[in-house]
Amino acid sequence: MTQQLTLEQYRRLRDFIYQKTGIYFTDSKLYFVERRLLDRMESAGISEFSDYYTLLRFETSGLELQAFIEALTVNETYFFREFNQLKCFAEEILPEITRNNPQRLLFWSAGCSTGEEAYTLAIILSEMLSPEMLGRCKILATDIDNKVLSFARRGIYGERSIKHVPKPYLQRYFDQVGNEYRVDSSLRQLIDFKALNLVDSKSMRQVPETSVIFCRNVLIYFDDISRRQVALDFYETLQEGGYIFLGHSESMSRITSMFQLRKMQNAIAYQKAK
Missing domain, CATH: 3.40.50.150 (Vaccinia Virus protein VP39)
Known part of the structure; x- marks a missing residue:
């Protein structure tokens, strides 16, 4: 990906993730999502957002979608919390x-x-x-x-x-x-x-x-x-x-x-x- 994620692209991706998981990211989370998006695109060997978005939507195995969701989730916990x-x-x-x-x-x-x-x-x-x-x-x-x-x-x-x-x-x-x-x-x-x-x-x-x-x-x-x-x-x-x-x-x-x-x-x- 040669340019930053546009707000339009971000919202399209954000709404898709919401549809799949119920997790909702506000516009203020654009940078957070973008960094993890770029990492996954690099791992998949994809340079354009449109190609990666198509992969997320239509890959039959769902493996890349799962990997992207895992990259977005925050896991901070410990024993006997609260x-x-x-x-x-x-x-x-x-x-x-x-x-x-x-x-x-x-x-x-x-x-x-x-x-x-x-x-x-x-x-x-x-x-x-x-x-x-x-x-x-x-x-x-x-x-x-x-x-x-x-x-x-x-x-x-x-x-x-x-x-x-x-x-x-x-x-x-x-x-x-x-x-x-x-x-x-x-x-x-x-x-x-x-x-x-x-x-x-x-x-x-x-x-x-x-x-x-x-x-x-x-x-x-x-x-x-x-x-x-x-x-x-x-x-x-x-x-x-x-x-x-x-x-x-x-x-x-x-x-x-x-x-x-x-x-x-x-x-x-x-x-x-x-």
């Missing part, structure tokens, strides 16, 4: 959920990125539940980005990711390998990592009934229409009395009134009415 919410989940919501639903339970990390959140939930379940109850639990961890899912399945993290893991948990659930830390197989067995586009309602409705959903700092990348649709699909997936956590700066009340806001002792959560 601790107050996790404390609320462990000490307030989990006892309620297990008391009212003694059978099989599913917990969903939606937009799991590189897996730290899902493994954190696995640690909490392992610490809080009896072996019998733990055997009835499963964690579903989904993301649109296959690259981060591969990283998550590998389960090996650097010191930055594990900086907030309490020392007893670090010793119990991780093996140190050089300067990295590998999660224990007992945690891996609790988690199913799967690719899922949150704006694909057909796929969303195939998720089994869920007890608690963590979708933190994900919906901020969506526009209002997509947020409402994803929230509706979450609502349909949650069991009666189930809960959803958003990021601390997000509000489900601004998206939909379907959920009841619950002000718990440690954090705010949103509940599907019983």
Whole structure:
């Protein structure tokens, strides 16, 4: 590509990505998108925007579109992020959920990125539940980005990711390998990592009934229409009395009134009415 991305080209590309993913980039993100576009064009050996845009739209395998989406997604996370919410989940919501639903339970990390959140939930379940109850639990961890899912399945993290893991948990659930830390197989067995586009309602409705959903700092990348649709699909997936956590700066009340806001002792959560 010999010239900068024009605003018209950017908006055409932006709208196409929105149509495919529900992720919406404002005009102020032009430079951010352009840098990643140029990198992908260079990798594909394409010099003109029109040729690359045609590839994205019509390539039957969809591999380049997936690679471009992965280049656009931001993945910044670590173990035990937003601790107050996790404390609320462990000490307030989990006892309620297990008391009212003694059978099989599913917990969903939606937009799991590189897996730290899902493994954190696995640690909490392992610490809080009896072996019998733990055997009835499963964690579903989904993301649109296959690259981060591969990283998550590998389960090996650097010191930055594990900086907030309490020392007893670090010793119990991780093996140190050089300067990295590998999660224990007992945690891996609790988690199913799967690719899922949150704006694909057909796929969303195939998720089994869920007890608690963590979708933190994900919906901020969506526009209002997509947020409402994803929230509706979450609502349909949650069991009666189930809960959803958003990021601390997000509000489900601004998206939909379907959920009841619950002000718990440690954090705010949103509940599907019983």
